[in-house]
Amino acid sequence: MITQLLTSIAQGVGLTLYVTGASLLFGGLIGLVLVGAARSPIAIIRAAATLYINVVRVIPPITWLFLIYFGLPQYALRLSTLQAAIIGFSIIASAFMAEIYRSGLLSIPDGQREAAHALGLSPFTTVGHIITPQAFRVALPAIATYGIGLLKDSALASTIGVREITYYAQQSAKQTHEGLLSFVVAGALYIIISLVVALVARRVDLKLRRKIGVL
Amino acid sequence: MDLITQWLGWMPNLTPGLVISLQLTGLALLIGFPFGLLLAVMAEAKFKPFQWISFAFVEIGRGLPALVLLYLLYFSLPDAGITLTSLTTAIIALSWNTGAYASEYFRAGLAAVPLGQKEAAITSGLSGWTGFRIVILPQALRISTPPLAGLAVLVFQGSALAFVIAVPELMSKAFEIGSITFEYLSVYTLTAVIYGTLTLIFLGLVRILELRLGRHLLRN
Numbered sequence: 551m552i553t554q555l556l557t558s559i560a561q562g563v564g565l566t567l568y569v570t571g572a573s574l575l576f577g578g579l580i581g582l583v584l585v586g587a588a589r590s591p592i593a594i595i596r597a598a599a600t601l602y603i604n605v606v607r608v609i610p611p612i613t614w615l616f617l618i619y620f621g622l623p624q625y626a627l628r629l630s631t632l633q634a635a636i637i638g639f640s641i642i643a644s645a646f647m648a649e650i651y652r653s654g655l656l657s658i659p660d661g662q663r664e665a666a667h668a669l670g671l672s673p674f675t676t677v678g679h680i681i682t683p684q685a686f687r688v689a690l691p692a693i694a695t696y697g698i699g700l701l702k703d704s705a706l707a708s709t710i711g712v713r714e715i716t717y718y719a720q721q722s723a724k725q726t727h728e729g730l731l732s733f734v735v736a737g738a739l740y741i742i743i744s745l746v747v748a749l750v751a752r753r754v755d756l757k758l759r760r761k762i763g764v765l
Numbered sequence: 766m767d768l769i770t771q772w773l774g775w776m777p778n779l780t781p782g783l784v785i786s787l788q789l790t791g792l793a794l795l796i797g798f799p800f801g802l803l804l805a806v807m808a809e810a811k812f813k814p815f816q817w818i819s820f821a822f823v824e825i826g827r828g829l830p831a832l833v834l835l836y837l838l839y840f841s842l843p844d845a846g847i848t849l850t851s852l853t854t855a856i857i858a859l860s861w862n863t864g865a866y867a868s869e870y871f872r873a874g875l876a877a878v879p880l881g882q883k884e885a886a887i888t889s890g891l892s893g894w895t896g897f898r899i900v901i902l903p904q905a906l907r908i909s910t911p912p913l914a915g916l917a918v919l920v921f922q923g924s925a926l927a928f929v930i931a932v933p934e935l936m937s938k939a940f941e942i943g944s945i946t947f948e949y950l951s952v953y954t955l956t957a958v959i960y961g962t963l964t965l966i967f968l969g970l971v972r973i974l975e976l977r978l979g980r981h982l983l984r985n
Contacts, residue, residue: 604965605961608960608961608964608965608968609922609957609960609961609964610922610923610925610960611922612925612926612928612936613925613936613953613956613957613960614957616936616939616940616949616953616956617949617950617953617954617956617957620943620949620950620953621949621950621951621953621954622950623949624947624948624949624950625950702829702830702831703830704830705830705832705833706830706832706926708832709832709928709929716830716832716833716836719833719836720836723836723840727844729836729837729839729840729841729843729844730837730840730841730844730845732840733833733836733837733840733841734837736833737825737828737829737833737834737837740828740829740830740833741824741828741829744828
């Protein structure tokens, strides 16, 4: 019974990872733009970035998904469930990623920028080669933690019909009447994926630390 | 202008949903926070099985997506012969989830109270439990309050999940209106505005609370 459940629910692992990964990627990219905008010298751009980040964060994820999946087709923008989920989670992730980047950037002492300037590096090279690599190293553990949070949030995609882990668990719960077992299997899958992500992140973190000689 | 009249027209239908959302949040916090404190104390207990029980509750509550925890209880409790309303099920699931996260904050708070306080309590002749209650706990609670208040805001947002097991809260009321009028975009925008406004108000209160609790540090 349990192997049968496992094989049917494990079908959703692919889409769970896909939704999480794609949203983290797009959210991470939009987050970069946001953090740049939040440090812009122009006040209106700064205010717009802050407003965006706050508006995104105060609305529950499920409301975002419904707004996008059910709301947008009214304006003839018909999205597949998968597209809607990825767009929704990318928007949410972008705000959180921007905050993570910001704390990473704050941890870089001003002296680094000044030193780069004194060495005659262009602002572009400074950001690309001096600031970003250091900030990324600081932000990595937070990014991994957020990634795991996003993985768990991605379960919400089942509510608009994306066929991921929770969707299949719900299907088997209804078909086999093994409600407890179905969701225990689903829960176990989420925990296993989280553990793998945490382990990989820790290894990468250690590697980066060794490279710069801390530790 | 049309939008405003439309929104005002929906408010009487949405308000009962909002009340249930707030009830759900309130009860989840009322049950979840003491449960979290219990889990935190059990995690520090010398009696090993207490530690294991606490570990299991915390890891399940935090490791599973809240949605999966909700479905898990919703689909499995009736099989175990326990029939509850969907609202009760949602309260249990959210309380568990809240308790698991809260226990980590309580543990951090308890760990932040210097050991000397405990020793001083013992030296003053206070028994273990009394010393914990009147010396350690108040100091720990002060440290844990800001993150717990932040968690409370997240629990309010999480209450929207109860929609999936047909609790008649704000999201399901919005869904009802949407399926009748087909004005999904408008009704979900209104819902988002309601959630957003209340969350902002809560966050403002949290900020004030943080400032108030930090007053004794500012004076020095």
